[in-house]
Amino acid sequence: MSAPLLKVNDLQVSFKMFAGEVQAVRGISFTLNKGEVLAIVGESGSGKSVTAQTIMRLTPSPPSYIKAGSILFDGKTEVTKLTEKQMQKVRGEEMGMIFQDPMTSLNPTMTIGKQIAEGLRKHQGLGKSEALERAVELLKLVGMSNPEERIGQYPHELSGGMRQRVMIAISLACNPRLLIADEPTTALDVTIQAQIMDLLRDIQQKTGTAIILITHDLGVVAEMAQRVLVMYAGKVVEQGELNDIFYHSRHPYTWGLLSSTPRLDSDRSGELYSIPGTPPDLYAPPKGCAFAARCPHAMKICRERDPEHFSISDTHSSACWLNHPDAPKVTPPMAAGGVSHV
Template sequence: MSHLLEVNNLKVSFHTYAGEVQAVRGVTFYVNEGETLAIVGESGCGKTVTSKAIMGLVASPQGEVKKDSEIKFKGINILKYTNKQWQDYRGKDAGMIFQDPMTSLNPTMKIGNQIREGIIKHQKVSKKEAQERTIELLKKVNIPNPIERIQQYPHEFSGGMRQRVMIAIALACNPQLMIADEPTTALDVTIQAQIIKLLKEIQRVNHSAIIMITHDLGVVAGMADRVAVMYAGKIVEEGSAEEIFENPQHPYTYALLNAVPNLELENKAELHVIPGTPPDLVAPPKGCGFASRCEYCMEVCNRYEPQYTQISKSHRTMCWLHDEIAKEVYGFDNVRSVIKK
């Protein structure tokens, strides 16, 4: 089966006064039609930059997608698109729900106009038909009184309502791929649940693929089919949601899962944290990016970058603990048994 989206060896850098920031350093993954891939990790790991590269939104000359990178949508390398092709691709083939709707929506334009302009551009319909489609979209994302609402500005909407408008804009032309960049950030848990339910329902009806960018593992558990864990511009572990949650095979993945507050914790029990800070990607580490923060770090981790180890057909990880040398150091056969100690 061919994949809807294939990302191969994606490398993205930003040229700053401090030097070249290697934000994404050789990322490879795929997304199938109708499935949800969650990309998780700490702030600064490269999640949003990866999504912007897929949408062709890495601005030059500061931002640069390296020449040996490849992003294929339905088998075609979209990195070779002209500006006209990018404009046709955005909205029609792929839509993006941005992280902060208040800064992503135009404060000087009415909501109806912002939704309608994409419909008119890509579907070549009359203004009346576009207006009807806009009202229909607002109903679909559960915004009450859509006829009155299309005449209002973003500041007249609540945070949850603005996020629903962003979803309506992304859905306007029924794209096959939707990228949701932290769609529930800064929303209360009730609204978060409503947004996730809405996305799942839209996916069921349209059979669209979703890339969910998030650091909220609760959202991931309730929505994702597969999970890619990013750290320091690389995917350090990838697998099905069940494999990642039930059988994590990288110390960073386990640390992320362990850092989630647990209702079973005793009163005043210490919360787990990941010590240290992510590496400076102006001068990335030679070895494993997580080595300086990993309690299982060996000498080889600081000197050489690990290769991927295939745990199962759908599960891979990048960690020296899976090498034969680790068995000599730790005397173990199962990585998780070491991480859990």
């Protein structure tokens, strides 16, 4: 079996602030295989975007710093050890990123043609006219209308959906083997969201690019991902294949996320379920399980000791004391179709 394209091991990322240290990512580990789509889900503040930006080495330092851990790309490149100059060669050429807000991610002073061509000229050595020709081809690939005209326009002349297509074109310009999509549909309306996700799915199937998809939308996860990581308070609390998470989840936090997802086939009326409480303060993370204060099944040990990752199957693990052989039996909610309020 070939080595994974990306291997993250015990990654810890903190921010040194005036009030103390914010432990944004607290020891996460995962792998991404070539051509795979991996979804990372969780509430705001769970560490999803910091993880993605750290893989790309885009978190500002200071105040951020990699406290510990390893990010191994293609079995040979240790990303945490690269200088900024070395990392500039990796970004764009080997890894691409789609940021969550297309309204502010593009340079307002440059035409979109120049912004797409910039990476092509830097990484592939294309001349100005060749790069602009390739920019037109990329805009056609992402479904942009009138691409020959668009390359001469500025970001403010385009709609939100068009800007996001430009972002995708920039990220794909040099045929990267890894594409990180950080909530790529956040600022878009529902119809455009669907178009963008269809576009990403189509591109992934055509190019075989591996994708890390960061999202709040479990519907998008169900359509695109092969594997899912559930993050909470800077840690991975559950991970597994798509069916493991949606139909056989073994962590109360995952149950809460699934319960709070609206379903067309549900006969439930009234307000949507929401997980009670708020995430912990990462200036001073709790001693035991970070979810214990919000968990209806919390036991004494949950508040005293952080749970290990219990192996549910070869593809599925969950960091919850309920999976310990001596734990009281709790009947998990039904599969995603009928998740009860936990």
